[in-house]
Amino acid sequence: MKLGTLFKDAWDALFSEAATEPYPNPHPDETERLRGRLRWNPEGCTGCSLCVKDCPAAAIDIFVLDKKAKQFVMRYDIGRCTFCGQCMQSCRFDCWQAANDDWSLAATTANGFVEYYGKEEDIERVLAGPVTDDPVKV
Amino acid sequence: MMELLQVLVTMLIFPAGLFLLANAMIYQWIDRKLVARLQDRVGPPWYQPLADTVKLLANEEVLPHGVNKWLFIGLPIIGLAGALTTALYLPIAGLPPAYGFPGDLIVTVYMLSMLTLCLGLAGANTRDRFSMVGATRTLTQLFSYEAPFLLALLGPALAAGSWQLSDIMAYASGNWLLFTQPIGFVVVLIGLMGKLEITPFDAPEAETEIVAGALTQYSGRGLALFRLGQWVELVIGLTMIAAFYLGGIHNPLDYVIKTLFPLLIIAALQTLMTRLRIDQTVGMWWRYGALLALVQWLLIFLMGGGQ
Amino acid sequence: MTQPANRKRFTVPIGPQHPALKEPGHFAFDVDGEIVQSASVRLGYAHRGIEKATESRTWVQNLYLLERICGICSHIHATAYCLGVEKLAQVEVPPRAQAIRSLVAELERIHSHLLWLGVAAHESGFDTLFMYSWRDRETVMNILEVMTGNRVHYSANVLGGVKYDVDDQQAATIREGLDFLEERTLHYLEVVSTDSLFLQRTRNIGVMDREAAQLSGVIGPTGRASNVQRDVRLDSPYAAYADHPITPVYETTGDLLARFVVRLREQLTSIDYIRMLLDHLPNSPLTTRMPRRVKAGEAISRVEAPRGELFYYIKSNGGDMPDRIHVRTPTLCNIASVAQLVIGQHLADVPMILVGIDPCFSCNDRTSVICQDGQRDMWDWARLRQYGIDHYGTHYTKDLG
Ligand code: SF4
Ligand code: SF4
Numbered sequence: 075m076k077l078g079t080l081f082k083d084a085w086d087a088l089f090s091e092a093a094t095e096p097y098p099n100p101h102p103d104e105t106e107r108l109r110g111r112l113r114w115n116p117e118g119c120t121g122c123s124l125c126v127k128d129c130p131a132a133a134i135d136i137f138v139l140d141k142k143a144k145q146f147v148m149r150y151d152i153g154r155c156t157f158c159g160q161c162m163q164s165c166r167f168d169c170w171q172a173a174n175d176d177w178s179l180a181a182t183t184a185n186g187f188v189e190y191y192g193k194e195e196d197i198e199r200v201l202a203g204p205v206t207d208d209p210v211k212v
Numbered sequence: 213m214m215e216l217l218q219v220l221v222t223m224l225i226f227p228a229g230l231f232l233l234a235n236a237m238i239y240q241w242i243d244r245k246l247v248a249r250l251q252d253r254v255g256p257p258w259y260q261p262l263a264d265t266v267k268l269l270a271n272e273e274v275l276p277h278g279v280n281k282w283l284f285i286g287l288p289i290i291g292l293a294g295a296l297t298t299a300l301y302l303p304i305a306g307l308p309p310a311y312g313f314p315g316d317l318i319v320t321v322y323m324l325s326m327l328t329l330c331l332g333l334a335g336a337n338t339r340d341r342f343s344m345v346g347a348t349r350t351l352t353q354l355f356s357y358e359a360p361f362l363l364a365l366l367g368p369a370l371a372a373g374s375w376q377l378s379d380i381m382a383y384a385s386g387n388w389l390l391f392t393q394p395i396g397f398v399v400v401l402i403g404l405m406g407k408l409e410i411t412p413f414d415a416p417e418a419e420t421e422i423v424a425g426a427l428t429q430y431s432g433r434g435l436a437l438f439r440l441g442q443w444v445e446l447v448i449g450l451t452m453i454a455a456f457y458l459g460g461i462h463n464p465l466d467y468v469i470k471t472l473f474p475l476l477i478i479a480a481l482q483t484l485m486t487r488l489r490i491d492q493t494v495g496m497w498w499r500y501g502a503l504l505a506l507v508q509w510l511l512i513f514l515m516g517g518g519q
Numbered sequence: 520m521t522q523p524a525n526r527k528r529f530t531v532p533i534g535p536q537h538p539a540l541k542e543p544g545h546f547a548f549d550v551d552g553e554i555v556q557s558a559s560v561r562l563g564y565a566h567r568g569i570e571k572a573t574e575s576r577t578w579v580q581n582l583y584l585l586e587r588i589c590g591i592c593s594h595i596h597a598t599a600y601c602l603g604v605e606k607l608a609q610v611e612v613p614p615r616a617q618a619i620r621s622l623v624a625e626l627e628r629i630h631s632h633l634l635w636l637g638v639a640a641h642e643s644g645f646d647t648l649f650m651y652s653w654r655d656r657e658t659v660m661n662i663l664e665v666m667t668g669n670r671v672h673y674s675a676n677v678l679g680g681v682k683y684d685v686d687d688q689q690a691a692t693i694r695e696g697l698d699f700l701e702e703r704t705l706h707y708l709e710v711v712s713t714d715s716l717f718l719q720r721t722r723n724i725g726v727m728d729r730e731a732a733q734l735s736g737v738i739g740p741t742g743r744a745s746n747v748q749r750d751v752r753l754d755s756p757y758a759a760y761a762d763h764p765i766t767p768v769y770e771t772t773g774d775l776l777a778r779f780v781v782r783l784r785e786q787l788t789s790i791d792y793i794r795m796l797l798d799h800l801p802n803s804p805l806t807t808r809m810p811r812r813v814k815a816g817e818a819i820s821r822v823e824a825p826r827g828e829l830f831y832y833i834k835s836n837g838g839d840m841p842d843r844i845h846v847r848t849p850t851l852c853n854i855a856s857v858a859q860l861v862i863g864q865h866l867a868d869v870p871m872i873l874v875g876i877d878p879c880f881s882c883n884d885r886t887s888v889i890c891q892d893g894q895r896d897m898w899d900w901a902r903l904r905q906y907g908i909d910h911y912g913t914h915y916t917k918d919l920g
Binding site: 342 | 529537716866
């Protein structure tokens with residue numbers, strides 16, 4: 075039978091820094107494997123679109139402009155992404171990397187939530203053409 | 213003319229009006245901050261109670277179905293007014309009380325209970341089920357701590373041989389009643405926690421059972437006034453404790469130090485305890501609280517304190 | 520759960536919106552003064568149609584959908600699903616992957632139990648214990664982040680294995696965190712079993728003896744607090760539990776206190792188990808090849824989630840999408856017991872009794888059709904589908920314009 079069993083914790087807390095932090099705060103220590111915003115690297119990509127098929131959130135789309143010439147544009151919707159890492163797992167050529175330092179997704183506008191990866195002229199072609207809403211299937 | 217002005221100032225600015233409200237908000241913040249620090253949290257910024265109040269005052273006040281409109285609007289005002297009135301008889305901020313008459317101790321204590329009574333009535337006035345249960349609990353709790361609280365507060369009065377606050381304070385400023393009446397001090401401190409519905413006596417507003425208790429239906433101004441009233445009571449209670457038990461209040465600095473000390477104890481007790489059920493609260497007060505207060509009386513008589 | 524036909528009864532509703540219950544379930548308690556006379560439970564406020572949704576997603580995509588059935592026991596849902604699908608596809612998962620699945624599952628158990636400790640303490644008004652237990656929960660969440668990269672939906676599983684390995688450096692981080700957690704868990708065990716004020720709120724409250732527990736089919740830690748000796752990890756071992764059996768925890772008193780003690784002691788066994796696993800991690804690859812189409816057939820898989828037995832039924836017709844997936848979460852087994860437990864208790868104890876079973880509402884929500892005339896009735900998909908079209912057609916077409 076005791077009273078005030080948490081006294082020591084409370085006493086210690088009075089003289090140490092609080093465990094909570096005000097927002098927004100810089101993430102104190104990003105861990106190596108932290109899955110943040112994804113980056114696509116076109117170098118190894120063969121346009122197999124396995125990652126697109128496996129993405130559970132339909133967050134990525136690939137536009138194959140010319141398979142032989144390796145002209146691909148990848149559209150990535152961060153707003154839909156659930157950071158599950160399946161695309162990283164599915165791609166045999168390690169095209170997908172999760173940035174461990176870019177994870178804060180709070181924003182006041184929706185701009186910038188959809189990203190296009192690829193060569194600039196290809197992206198322009200994709201954005202100009204009628205293909206934007208209906209990705210070219212291989 | 214001058215006299216009228218003076219009365220107005222006493223009522224509206226110091227000690228009863230604006231000053232007391234500001235004081236109450238600051239003490240409320242200190243309490244919240246202390247609890248937060250004891251729980252290893254950052255806690256609210258200093259202006260949080262003010263921001264809360266301003267926001268509530270700006271909110272629309274919703275008048276629920278089935279309430280008596282006048283009671284619904286009037287009760288918070290009466291409650292707050294009662295709490296503010298008590299400041300007239302107390303040495304707020306270390307300055308001598310504005311008014312006083314023989315027996316004002318009793319008036320003060322009853323004025324303090326008025327807020328609780330208003331709270332209970334406000335809950336019973338609405339048709340909301342959570343309010344009803346909350347009101348029942350508020351009033352039940354009132355009857356449990358009130359007697360021991362009053363008995364304990366009469367201890368200093370007995371020792372001083374007067375029921376006028378200024379006489380008691382004059383007596384207490386020479387004698388640290390904390391040491392001659394320690395049991396009374398404990399009962400009053402814990403009684404104050406019961407009055408303010410602070411954990412472990414927060415069954416009347418236990419949010420996990422009955423949402424906000426008697427205040428569930430209140431929004432906007434009524435809620436703000438009730439909350440302010442409770443915070444004012446905190447300051448009044450602390451002032452009484454400081455004036456009676458901690459060697460009296462002589463100057464503003466003295467006031468701050470001596471009221472913060474019991475506040476620290478309240479914050480610590482609040483942190484370390486879990487909420488009691490209402491039946492446990494009642495049982496505790498009648499079984500131990502009343503008994504302790506009576507033991508304190510007996511001791512006062514035995515030591516020849518009663519005159 | 521029948522209510523007396525007394526018109527004057529005073530009912531206190533808790534939920535679907537109530538500060539005690541941040542999740543959408545509805546309980547109606549008839550009280551006489553402060554004493555509860557009868558209670559009824561109503562579910563179905565957060566039915567998400569996940570089971571149906573699985574039928575239009577591939578096997579791989581479903582893994583992440585099912586993981587999201589529960590935010591707290593996400594890993595165990597994915598594990599149950601993987602185990603079932605791997606059984607159907609007759610894929611042998613490498614031993615290291617099995618061990619890592621168990622490892623993450625035990626970490627998740629610690630995280631879930633600490634979360635529960637905080638919630639239960641908050642229901643009783645002991646906010647300080649709530650704050651401290653949640654502060655310490657950060658430790659285990661950080662461990663999970665170091666291991667898998669996420670704090671909540673770890674997504675450590677893939678079909679045929681796991682994604683993430685544990686290297687020596689991470690093992691050291693985990694061990695360090697576990698030492699801290701062990702110390703804290705022992706401390707909380709002392710707090711809940713010695714703090715006299717807290718004991719007043721837990722001892723001999725909501726007592727359920729073994730027979731009553733078995734009658735209402737209570738499982739998991741709630742059952743083990745009433746000495747119902749069931750634990751899937753022992754009864755039908757999966758992942759690493761076959762090679763390394765876990766030490767079960769039972770209590771006999773069956774009151775709220777026992778439910779606290781069981782969960783805290785389970786944390787201690789989990790901590791020991793993780794240490795043991797780290798010492799005995801087998802060497803093998805992390806994944807095997809998994810076909811994209813799964814052989815036709817049916818499989819069930821059972822795992823021990825932090826709240827009790829989790830059950831999956833999976834049916835494949837040989838395609839790249841499942842034919843039917845059925846999920847039964849532990850809360851569904853436990854929730855009916857609340858209606859019996861609260862009778863005769865104080866209203867003030869109701870939230871604690873309710874939380875005592877560690878309910879998770881949206882996990883267990885499902886719709887039910889009540890047959891008014893007492894006849895049994897079977898609905899096939901075609902009829903259900905038509906019902907859905909009619910229902911939403913009449914309710915929502917106007918809004919959609
Ligand atoms: S899986 Fe890899 S190679 Fe295939 S389309 Fe995606 S990024 Fe390109
Ligand atoms: S992380 Fe998951 S949700 Fe995000 S793009 Fe990759 S597969 Fe899709």
